[in-house]
Amino acid sequence: MGMIGGGFGAFIGDAHRRASRICNEFELVGGMFDPDLEKNKKFAAAEGISPDRCYRDVDSLIKSELALPAGNRIELVSIVTPNAFHYPYAKSLLGAGFHLVCEKPMTMTVEEALDLEKTVAEKKLTFALTHTYTGYPMIRQMRELINKGLLGNIQRIDAQYYQGWINSIIYGTESRITGVWRLDPKQAGVSSCMGDIGVHAFNLIEYTTGLEIKEILSDLSPVKDDVKLDLDGTVLLRFGKNLKGVIRASQVCAGEENGLTIAVYGSKASLKWAQENPNYLYMLSDTEPTRIFKPAHGYNGKAAESGHTMPAGHPEGIYEALANIYRGVAKSIRGEAFDPGEFPTVHDGVRGMKFIHSVVESNRKGNVWVKI
Amino acid sequence: MGMIGGGFGAFIGDAHRRASRICNEFELVGGMFDPDLEKNKKFAAAEGISPDRCYRDVDSLIKSELALPAGNRIELVSIVTPNAFHYPYAKSLLGAGFHLVCEKPMTMTVEEALDLEKTVAEKKLTFALTHTYTGYPMIRQMRELINKGLLGNIQRIDAQYYQGWINSIIYGTESRITGVWRLDPKQAGVSSCMGDIGVHAFNLIEYTTGLEIKEILSDLSPVKDDVKLDLDGTVLLRFGKNLKGVIRASQVCAGEENGLTIAVYGSKASLKWAQENPNYLYMLSDTEPTRIFKPAHGYNGKAAESGHTMPAGHPEGIYEALANIYRGVAKSIRGEAFDPGEFPTVHDGVRGMKFIHSVVESNRKGNVWVKI
Amino acid sequence: MGMIGGGFGAFIGDAHRRASRICNEFELVGGMFDPDLEKNKKFAAAEGISPDRCYRDVDSLIKSELALPAGNRIELVSIVTPNAFHYPYAKSLLGAGFHLVCEKPMTMTVEEALDLEKTVAEKKLTFALTHTYTGYPMIRQMRELINKGLLGNIQRIDAQYYQGWINSIIYGTESRITGVWRLDPKQAGVSSCMGDIGVHAFNLIEYTTGLEIKEILSDLSPVKDDVKLDLDGTVLLRFGKNLKGVIRASQVCAGEENGLTIAVYGSKASLKWAQENPNYLYMLSDTEPTRIFKPAHGYNGKAAESGHTMPAGHPEGIYEALANIYRGVAKSIRGEAFDPGEFPTVHDGVRGMKFIHSVVESNRKGNVWVKI
């Protein structure tokens, strides 16, 4: 396994490395961790990477690795750079035959996303998009319970993703705002809040329900006049006749840490889950006591159970969720059977890009309905 | 004190009677509890009401009571009928000089609401609209903390009111739907979900923040083809530049009991409260541990403290919240000083009616922005 | 209904009055609210009691009320004085044929308790001891679920009652300690913590399980050298072979408000409840998702359902719990059928006194087993 991005100070790169070690399926042997060559080398050394596999750019990584014997070369590359680099790097690496794990949002434009989807299909490679939250056992259990039809008619879907961390930036000095890549359209793309976190809520909805959102209407806000992208917004959802929903996302809710929640309401029962307490899945009914599903119990389905390794009551967290995705990727690369829910695919990436761009379009046009 | 409506089987009338007894400011001495004369008499007897003050209609109540000496007659009338009767009865009773407590929604139309507001002003009578949730101590504390400016810039407001009870009706026999007055436009008005519960969320927002919602955009759903009113909906809110929010309400969320919540997010701190656990108010901050405010503590303001009579840790509930409103009404009738937050007024009723009608209008026009 | 004690500043007397009004079965018409005659009169006036039924002592209450026609006189007397007065007043009032509601602990000694039990049996009067927490719907549901045998073999019982309010007294000035009747053995009896709150935990165990505690071993602490009674303690419990348990109680746990909890663990399932969130009853199992029982649902038994009047999700609290006990008392006085769980009896009072005295004895003798 190799890595692009994720050098000193990059928390998401560190998360990918830990997750790959937890699942014990991959060994990090090379990469390009930082565009600054010195930092790149230092970081590689600190991680115990051989200097000759610390590459100055993606092209040299491809060239050198392909020159190695098949059994020795990097099989999987994880792309954990700022958003703007996802597409070009992914395109090159897929072209050269590498399997990929890519951070979301997958690309900057819908066209790029569609192009990657085509490339993955042609090359028959494994491509996983790290909507990490799909790796939680109780999210997988939620998907299974819904798929079994236990909710009756699904009647309302409500997802939330609230954070507050960006307050410290937008109320800091001016240079803070300009210095944060997530607030720079060139690096982050057309959206901050919806592109970074709203899209996770979108993905969880489609992942757990198996439904497609058909149309959206959004109202976004930069919150402060000197901010160029959305930091807050609400998106009305339509799935078809008589099924509506909402996604609420914000980066300016002081004190909210990583408040991703999803609730799917049916005519017979409903399911609720919150990321900050990921080992609790609530099933509500009008006629039965509320039930709390937890990991490591025989009453769960296989997907939930295989994603939790400790006995019941020993909490696992976000790293283990990401490790579950890496384990699915390993199965796919080896050609083993795996459940389609074991990792988000390039198609989920396409859906996500369509969502982000539709949301921005709806808002720009004056809060009108836009088809996804 | 007298009562209109609230006979056998009417839970809200019973709640008003209990609340008035808890605060110990009023004695129920007469009323018209049921349009069916026999049931009316039976109910009055069961409540220990003198038969000669069990009236066949509102006019006879007015006439007979006014004939009594001032000290003996009913001072306050509580109107707890289906929605359509609120306005005509309130109009007559105010005209005759009675103070009123009225269930919400206050009227069927905005015009009626404005007319009542004018009448109350002219007559200088006390008029309380029972947005009961404003009687909870921690809601009053929330109002005070916001009013003190502790949140910094308010940046997002999110309120929810989810219930599931109507599933048993809409999936029952056809006659069930037609037999429920809340689903009959003639009795319930233009809206079911927004008129019955969404308006509570609206009221809590304006009550706790002191802000006015300027514009709304709604998307409502009857959920089933044979239902004539909205049972579910989302309302986008705008309060002014850079402050947006959302109200989410539904009566078809299986297993949700009375899921009213409100969150007000600021640049410095945020506040969250949920009706089902009303004695917990959460204050979030990016830099401090989350704080939980509870009743019966010296750190609370006067409005919160006076609304809880037991020592800390002895839970009080919805009846006590309503009793707090009745106590405020008693103060007002006696001409004592009281805090403007002690009971919702006819003006809150006007705001509520404008909200309900704006929401219905926005939805009917294709989900466009409508001024409140 | 009449009342002894409960004048200005007495929170428990106020609670009894509110509860009696909520259930709407009694009207407070007379009493002796304060041993200070002036305060007594002022308080009676403030409550709207006729001056000629504001009595200077219990004897004059008895004499005057018995002189009234049967239908007009006080039927039920609530005794809400400091502990030392419970027995003599109860004895006199029972002797004169009054039904009683009495605060706990019922008496100062076990002998007094047994004497009252004998008197109640002889006089065939209704006697209710206000272990208020037995009035909560979910405690009644807990009793029913256990009684149905759903837990399998009961294997462990654990109850807790933690408060912190006494810290402000014992770390205040010396006069504060001497001025609080709960810390004065002459007024409070042999125990502070176990007599005031530990006994509630004891009662809940016997109430919900129907089991009798056979033996106890206690370790108590005054916490500070200048305190004469226990403020903290742990009590080991034995119910019979292979069933043990524990009661933990303290008045010096800073920040604990009214932390009464009970957990009954069985071989098949377990039940957990906490007074501060009284509308949630948790049923745990090794093989099924945890279930949360809440009031106002068809899945509850009759005792739980009749104790909650609002629809699901509208929280009721401690006043309603106490009102449920008063309603049971009314049924008993009228000779109606009632469930034995509707109010704690004089026998529960005897058990409680035995518990308190056994606990003190065990501690005094050096933490040895004592039979109850």
Place this chain on the structure above:
Amino acid sequence: MGMIGGGFGAFIGDAHRRASRICNEFELVGGMFDPDLEKNKKFAAAEGISPDRCYRDVDSLIKSELALPAGNRIELVSIVTPNAFHYPYAKSLLGAGFHLVCEKPMTMTVEEALDLEKTVAEKKLTFALTHTYTGYPMIRQMRELINKGLLGNIQRIDAQYYQGWINSIIYGTESRITGVWRLDPKQAGVSSCMGDIGVHAFNLIEYTTGLEIKEILSDLSPVKDDVKLDLDGTVLLRFGKNLKGVIRASQVCAGEENGLTIAVYGSKASLKWAQENPNYLYMLSDTEPTRIFKPAHGYNGKAAESGHTMPAGHPEGIYEALANIYRGVAKSIRGEAFDPGEFPTVHDGVRGMKFIHSVVESNRKGNVWVKI
């Protein structure tokens, strides 16, 4: 790093391997994973261990590794066998100069424990006992807040460890009971419940408060007649004058998963923590709102902060707690500065063995006080 025990089906060995990979300080290069040679080899192969470092016993591991150049040989050995093997293996390995991580309980007897303590001191080696829960950031924060004196006088300490998993064994077939090593005194030692889990509660108390428990009085139960060891018990604690406490532990509480909790109550404030929701630390006070400390915030001390690597709101769990301990061990081996709280030492192991044996002695002698 090498490992003794932890082959197929051993969850705790797997946990140690994952933790060592997460902290990225160690590489597993050899060991003796199973006394069955075939299983041992198979397991080593599955883990990618070189066959020549898969040893048939501890002696051959020592001999072969010592024959390797210093830089290549195993530095640290993790002992994750059944309890009876901890002491002999630890003794041999320390004698040969290996640093150790050892599962608890450390030994079978107090004498063995004292002997290991002496050996560690003489050899100046690093020895960590995996009381894993001390690796949680909020437990480290709890220790720091107490150490700073924020609680005032500590007045009561209450720890609980409830599980239910053993029900399925003791109510299974007879062979199940005899087949489980934890229920066999030869393999598990003198205690099941207190030795396996009660000792964790004991350790957390001494770890977080820095206090020593002086005396205990216990009441244990085998729960079923055919069980030879305690499955349930309560332990009264004395720390000195006016400070008492309790440890409650059980393996027969149906539905309890891994219910370890600790509460330390002071005169000014109190702290509460529960293992199943390890990222929440509650600070209670009589005069301030309850505060919730969470990881990844500037308000925490260094020990808590360094133990959580993700941003706030991204839950980390038990594996990360264990990884924190391994990271401390690595620092110690390298001779870097580290906080004494970074890993439990051989002295904690001695204290634990004394606790277990005192508890068993107190129970055997008829529930009397025994000095630790």
